[in-house]
Amino acid sequence: MTVADLDRDSLITVESISRHFRPGRRRSGRVIRAVDDVSLELARGETLGLVGESGSGKSTLARLLLRLDKPTSGRVVFDGTDVFASTPSELRRLRREMQIVFQDPYASLNRRKTVEQIISFPLVVHEPSLGRAERSRRVAELLELVGLRPEHAPAHPRHLSGGQCQRVSIARALALHPRFVVLDEAVSAVDVSIQAQILNLLRDLQQRFSLTYLFVTHDLAVVRYMANTIAVMYLGRIVELGSRENLFESPRHPYTHALLASSPPSPGVEQTAGVVLREAPASDTLASGCRFNPRCPLGRRSVCQTVDPPLQTVASGHQVACHFPQSAESLLAEASREAS
Amino acid sequence: MTVAATDRLTETVLAVRGLEVEIAVGHGASIRPVRGVSFEVRSGQRTGIVGESGSGKSLTAFSLMRLLPPRARIAAGDVYLRGREVSRLPESEMAGLRGGKISLIYQDPMSSLNPLQSVGYQVMEAISAHDRVGRREARDRAIELLRDVGLPQPERRVDDYPHEFSGGMRQRVVIAMAICANPDVLIADEPTTSLDVTTQARIMDMLAQIVAERQMGVILITHDLGLAASFCDDIHVMYAGRFVESGGAASVLQHPTHPYSEALLESICHLDRDVTTPIAAIGGQPPSPHELPSGCPFHPRCARAQDVCTSEAPGPVDVAGHMTECHFPIGGEGP
Numbered sequence: 297m298t299v300a301d302l303d304r305d306s307l308i309t310v311e312s313i314s315r316h317f318r319p320g321r322r323r324s325g326r327v328i329r330a331v332d333d334v335s336l337e338l339a340r341g342e343t344l345g346l347v348g349e350s351g352s353g354k355s356t357l358a359r360l361l362l363r364l365d366k367p368t369s370g371r372v373v374f375d376g377t378d379v380f381a382s383t384p385s386e387l388r389r390l391r392r393e394m395q396i397v398f399q400d401p402y403a404s405l406n407r408r409k410t411v412e413q414i415i416s417f418p419l420v421v422h423e424p425s426l427g428r429a430e431r432s433r434r435v436a437e438l439l440e441l442v443g444l445r446p447e448h449a450p451a452h453p454r455h456l457s458g459g460q461c462q463r464v465s466i467a468r469a470l471a472l473h474p475r476f477v478v479l480d481e482a483v484s485a486v487d488v489s490i491q492a493q494i495l496n497l498l499r500d501l502q503q504r505f506s507l508t509y510l511f512v513t514h515d516l517a518v519v520r521y522m523a524n525t526i527a528v529m530y531l532g533r534i535v536e537l538g539s540r541e542n543l544f545e546s547p548r549h550p551y552t553h554a555l556l557a558s559s560p561p562s563p564g565v566e567q568t569a570g571v572v573l574r575e576a577p578a579s580d581t582l583a584s585g586c587r588f589n590p591r592c593p594l595g596r597r598s599v600c601q602t603v604d605p606p607l608q609t610v611a612s613g614h615q616v617a618c619h620f621p622q623s624a625e626s627l628l629a630e631a632s633r634e635a636s
Numbered sequence: 637m638t639v640a641a642t643d644r645l646t647e648t649v650l651a652v653r654g655l656e657v658e659i660a661v662g663h664g665a666s667i668r669p670v671r672g673v674s675f676e677v678r679s680g681q682r683t684g685i686v687g688e689s690g691s692g693k694s695l696t697a698f699s700l701m702r703l704l705p706p707r708a709r710i711a712a713g714d715v716y717l718r719g720r721e722v723s724r725l726p727e728s729e730m731a732g733l734r735g736g737k738i739s740l741i742y743q744d745p746m747s748s749l750n751p752l753q754s755v756g757y758q759v760m761e762a763i764s765a766h767d768r769v770g771r772r773e774a775r776d777r778a779i780e781l782l783r784d785v786g787l788p789q790p791e792r793r794v795d796d797y798p799h800e801f802s803g804g805m806r807q808r809v810v811i812a813m814a815i816c817a818n819p820d821v822l823i824a825d826e827p828t829t830s831l832d833v834t835t836q837a838r839i840m841d842m843l844a845q846i847v848a849e850r851q852m853g854v855i856l857i858t859h860d861l862g863l864a865a866s867f868c869d870d871i872h873v874m875y876a877g878r879f880v881e882s883g884g885a886a887s888v889l890q891h892p893t894h895p896y897s898e899a900l901l902e903s904i905c906h907l908d909r910d911v912t913t914p915i916a917a918i919g920g921q922p923p924s925p926h927e928l929p930s931g932c933p934f935h936p937r938c939a940r941a942q943d944v945c946t947s948e949a950p951g952p953v954d955v956a957g958h959m960t961e962c963h964f965p966i967g968g969e970g971p
Binding site for chain 1: 688689832834835836837838859860861863865866899900903904905906907908909914915916917918919921922
C-alpha cells in the first residue's frame with residue numbers, strides 16, 4: 297500500500313478478505329473461492345464501482361461488507377469499527393450506517409405492505425420513540441426526495457412500475473441517514489429511459505448527503521458514469537483497480553480489455569475488433585498460476601500457468617494483477633504473433 | 637449470383653398487416669397492448685423491434701407464433717408467412733408451422749430447457765417434431781447443430797444436462813433447437829438479456845453467422861437500442877403498442893425523426909458520454925395500456941408537444957426515409 301492510499305480519508309477498509317464455500321458433501325473437498333484475498337478501500341463520499349461477470353464474486357463481496365455473510369478470513373473496518381468483531385450495540389449502530397438497494401425492484405419489496413409501511417419500517421425498528429405523525433412526515437420527505445408523490449404512500453408495490461419500486465427501495469435505504477449504500481445491480485432490471493432517471497437521482501442524493509457508494513454492476517458504461525474508482529473482479533479476485541481515467545483510458549488487464557471490447561458501441565460508433573476471450577472452462581476448479589489463464593489470449597505462457605500474479609502498481613493509483621500488463625493494441629499484436 | 641438466388645434474398649418471408657392484440661381484463665372490459673402493427677421481413681433480413689417493457693413488443697412476437705396467453709387474442713390484422721395467412725389457422729395446422737417455419741428464442745435459457753432431460757434429447761425431440769428421422773440420425777444431426785451454434789466438443793456434451801452448462805451455452809442449445817428445421821423466420825426475444833456482456837457479444841456474432849448462412853429472416857426483440865443497432869438492418873421503435881418510427885438501423889440511430897427515438901437515444905448511458913453532466917433522462921413513465929393518454933401516446937413525456945398532440949393521434953408520415961408517427965417530427969416541417 298502506498299503512502300497516497302493511506303492519506304485518503306477512507307470510510308471502509310477491506311483487509312485480505314476471503315469467502316470460500318464448500319458445496320455438496322463435506323468430504324468431497326471441493327472449495328469455491330467466491331472471494332479470494334481481496335483488499336480494498338472506500339473513500340468517504342466517493343463511489344467504488346465493482347464490475348465483473350456473473351460468478352465473479354462481486355455480490356458476495358458486497359454482502360460481506362454489510363455483514364450479511366461471514367468471511368472465511370480477513371477483516372472489514374467501517375470507520376474504525378471492526379465489522380465482524382463488533383459488539384451488539386456497535387452492530388446496531390453499524391446497521392443504520394450501511395444500507396443496500398437490490399436488483400429486482402419487485403422481489404425486494406414486501407408486496408403485502410404499502411409504500412408508507414415499507415419506507416417507515418427502518419424507522420419503526422431503529423427509532424421506536426418516533427410518534428406516528430412524525431414518522432408519516434419523514435416518509436413524505438423521503439418520497440419527495442426520491443421523486444415520488446405523497447399519493448404513492450398508500451399504494452402497494454404492484455401498483456407501481458419497476459422504476460417507481462426502485463425509488464421506494466432507495467427511499468427505504470435512506471430512511472436512517474446512512475453513510476454507506478451498496479447498490480447491487482440497482483438499475484440492471486429497469487428500462488433504459490428509467491435507468492437514466494435512477495442514475496441521475498443516485499448521483500444527486502450522493503452529493504446532497506455525502507454518501508459513499510459501492511456500485512456493483514456488469515455494465516461498464518454505467519459504472520463509468522457512476523464511479524470514481526473502479527475494481528474489476530474475476531473469479532473472486534480483483535484483477536484491475538484504478539481511477540475512472542486509468543480504467544477507461546489506459547486499461548492494462550486483458551480481462552478489462554475484453555469487457556470493454558464486448559460492451560455495445562456508442563450509437564453511431566463503429567464496433568472495432570478488440571480482445572476476444574477464449575471460452576470459459578466448464579469446471580469449477582481454479583486454473584493453476586493465474587486464474588485467468590484459460591481465457592487469456594496470452595495464457596499459454598509458462599509463467600501464467602505457474603505463478604499467481606499479485607496486484608501490482610503500474611501507475612499512480614492504478615493496480616493490475618497480470619504478468620504482462622499492456623494496452624489492448626500491444627496485447628492484440630502479441631497474441632497474433634504468438635498464434636502464428 | 638444467379639437470378640434465382642437474388643430472388644431468394646429479397647423474398648418476403650413474413651408480412652404483418654394491422655396487427656392488434658386484445659387482452660380481456662374482466663367484467664367485459666379489455667385493453668389493446670398492440671394497436672395496429674404492420675411490417676415485413678425478407679429472407680436474410682435482420683429486423684429489430686425496440687421498446688421498453690409494456691410497449692407491446694413481446695406480445696407482438698407471441699402473436700406471430702400464436703402463443704398468446706389465455707386471455708389475449710389477435711383482434712385484427714393478418715399475418716402472412718411466405719404468403720400464407722396464419723393468424724386464423726386452426727391450432728392443429730399452426731402447430732406444424734411453429735418451430736418449423738417460424739420459431740422463437742426466449743429470453744431465459746434455463747426456463748426454456750427441461751432440467752430433467754439431456755440437452756441432446758431435447759434437440760433430438762425438436763428435430764423429430766418436424767422430420768421423420770431415426771434415432772441415430774436425429775442424434776447425429778443434434779450433434780451437428782450443437783457444433784453449428786458453437787458448443788465445444790458437442791459429441792461429448794450431448795448427453796449432459798442443462799445445469800451442467802453455463803448460461804451462454806444453454807442459450808446456444810436453445811438456438812440449436814430453434815433453427816433445427818431451418819425456419820423462414822426466427823424471432824429472438826431478448827436473447828442475451830440474462831447473459832454477461834462478453835457472452836452476449838459472442839452469442840450475437842454466432843447468431844449473425846447462422847442467419848447469414850441459412851438466409852433466415854430474423855426479428856430481434858430488445859429494449860437495448862445499442863444491441864439492435866449493431867445487429868439489425870432495420871429498426872422499428874415501439875411505443876404504447878404502435879411502431880412510432882421505422883427505418884434503416886444506422887439511419888434511425890444517427891437521425892431519429894420521432895422525439896421518443898431521440899429521447900431514448902439520449903438517455904442511454906454509453907461508454908463515450910461526458911460523465912460530468914447528468915444524462916438527459918425521459919421524464920415520467922411509459923404509459924399503461926389501461927390508461928392510454930389521449931392523442932399521441934407520447935405527448936405527456938414529449939418536449940415538442942403542442943395542443944394538437946393532446947387531442948389527435950398522429951398518422952404515419954415519411955421523413956428522411958423513415959416512417960414516423962409524429963405531428964412535429966425532427967427534421968420535418970417543424971412546429
